[in-house]
Amino acid sequence: MDFDFHPPKKAVSSHRRSTPSIRIWLLLVLVTLLFVPLFLRHSVTSTEANMAAPEVPQPPPIPEIRKEIIKGTVAQGDTMTALLGEFFTAAEIHELNRQCKPIFPLTRLSAGQAYRLCLSDDVFERFEYDIDRNEQLIISRDAENFSIEKIPIPYTTKTVRVSGIIESSLFEAVTSTGESDVLAMNLADIFAWDIDFILDIRKGDSFQVLVEKRYREGQPAGYGRILAAEFTNQGASFQAILYQDGDHRPDYYDADGQSLRKAFLKAPLAFSRISSGFTTRRFHPITKTWKSHPAIDYAASTGTPIKSVGDGVIIKKGYTRANGNYIKIRHNSSYETIYLHMNGFAKKIANGKRVAQGQTIGYVGSTGLATGPHLCFRMKKNGAPVNPTRVKAPAVKPVSSANMADFKSKATTLIAQLTDQKTIKTASAKSAINNSSK
Numbered sequence: 365m366d367f368d369f370h371p372p373k374k375a376v377s378s379h380r381r382s383t384p385s386i387r388i389w390l391l392l393v394l395v396t397l398l399f400v401p402l403f404l405r406h407s408v409t410s411t412e413a414n415m416a417a418p419e420v421p422q423p424p425p426i427p428e429i430r431k432e433i434i435k436g437t438v439a440q441g442d443t444m445t446a447l448l449g450e451f452f453t454a455a456e457i458h459e460l461n462r463q464c465k466p467i468f469p470l471t472r473l474s475a476g477q478a479y480r481l482c483l484s485d486d487v488f489e490r491f492e493y494d495i496d497r498n499e500q501l502i503i504s505r506d507a508e509n510f511s512i513e514k515i516p517i518p519y520t521t522k523t524v525r526v527s528g529i530i531e532s533s534l535f536e537a538v539t540s541t542g543e544s545d546v547l548a549m550n551l552a553d554i555f556a557w558d559i560d561f562i563l564d565i566r567k568g569d570s571f572q573v574l575v576e577k578r579y580r581e582g583q584p585a586g587y588g589r590i591l592a593a594e595f596t597n598q599g600a601s602f603q604a605i606l607y608q609d610g611d612h613r614p615d616y617y618d619a620d621g622q623s624l625r626k627a628f629l630k631a632p633l634a635f636s637r638i639s640s641g642f643t644t645r646r647f648h649p650i651t652k653t654w655k656s657h658p659a660i661d662y663a664a665s666t667g668t669p670i671k672s673v674g675d676g677v678i679i680k681k682g683y684t685r686a687n688g689n690y691i692k693i694r695h696n697s698s699y700e701t702i703y704l705h706m707n708g709f710a711k712k713i714a715n716g717k718r719v720a721q722g723q724t725i726g727y728v729g730s731t732g733l734a735t736g737p738h739l740c741f742r743m744k745k746n747g748a749p750v751n752p753t754r755v756k757a758p759a760v761k762p763v764s765s766a767n768m769a770d771f772k773s774k775a776t777t778l779i780a781q782l783t784d785q786k787t788i789k790t791a792s793a794k795s796a797i798n799n800s801s802k
């Protein structure tokens with residue numbers, strides 16, 4: 365029988381295995397002899413190289429966990445179910461919504477915000493959502509529990525000095541240095557109370573600014589705070605130093621510690637009552653239609669003097685069928701106020717005339733579409749209606765005497781950095797959310 369001539373299969377295979385295993389062993393020893401000195405020469409601290417000696421048996425390879433990060437942007441109408449529905453049951457999503465509520469309600473997810481979904485072998489591990497430029501929501505899950513937290517977005521920041529001379533506008537001057545117009549807007553905001561960036565700007569005006577640039581995972585991520593700035597307008601210099609006075613919110617002060625932010629008058633007149641508040645929707649008693657009322661109506665008797673709530677320039681004195689006699693004042697490059705239904709104008713009030721805070725510009729009446737004597741008062745910031753009662757924050761106080769010495773020493777350092785042509789300070793620091801400028 366042929367069978368008997370075949371050696372047992374076990375014997376054959378073990379024999380065949382033994383020869384290559386010796387060869388592999390020898391090869392490993394050879395490789396080790398060749399490479400270990402290389403590793404040692406390459407890096408003295410590389411202990412892993414020594415550990416790789418063949419005497420130590422290699423542990424069985426750990427099955428590789430497939431990590432995946434999906435980056436996306438929240439789309440219009442996206443809910444948690446839309447975003448994470450494939451990983452969780454409806455009950456789990458419900459539970460997630462409940463747990464998120466006190467930290468960041470998931471109903472506030474907004475379109476256009478970035479998120480990152482981290483998966484581990486296709487299983488949910490972590491969800492990161494950018495709430496705004498400063499904070500992110502982190503949802504992670506271990507075993508059965510969600511862990512939810514709101515943390516500052518980790519940025520590294522670098523402080524740079526940017527300077528320029530105006531040819532035509534601040535925007536042009538800033539963008540010609542290679543910076544974004546966002547920096548121009550932020551700069552104009554800081555000096556908005558002293559300089560009208562539309563009317564006051566002249567060729568040859570100049571600026572210098574110390575601004576933080578943010579980086580996220582090595583990529584540029586916009587501007588952080590403006591730490592200090594100087595603007596020279598028609599020969600007059602204005603300085604701004606960012607400072608946090610005790611537990612107040614950080615604000616801008618001049619070199620003497622006076623606040624740059626000035627308040628509007630609380631109201632443009634002595635009024636008896638507010639007859640209609642600021643709303644985006646109201647029933648108009650005369651036109652009998654629903655329309656927004658982005659204004660405050662002050663009921664007052666005919667002839668009550670109306671005052672400009674701030675320094676400014678009259679950009680419109682006129683009459684329309686709806687507004688009656690009205691005046692529009694530009695206070696700075698951001699703010700305008702409008703006064704409607706006047707009985708008449710004050711003397712010397714004309715287009716292009718400068719007015720001071722508290723100056724009488726006209727008198728209460730009921731011209732135009734008005735049911736009775738009142739002042740309809742409107743305020744716009746950058747062209748959009750804003751609620752004047754919200755804007756009229758009290759003037760920021762000067763730096764407190766307790767912190768004045770600290771302020772002065774910080775201001776001196778910042779102004780030196782600001783004005784030193786050579787200085788381009790580069791510092792790296794984690795930004796904190798509570799002191800970022802918006």
Ligand SMILES: [Zn+2]
Nearest residue numbers: 659660661740
């Ligand atoms: Zn009104």
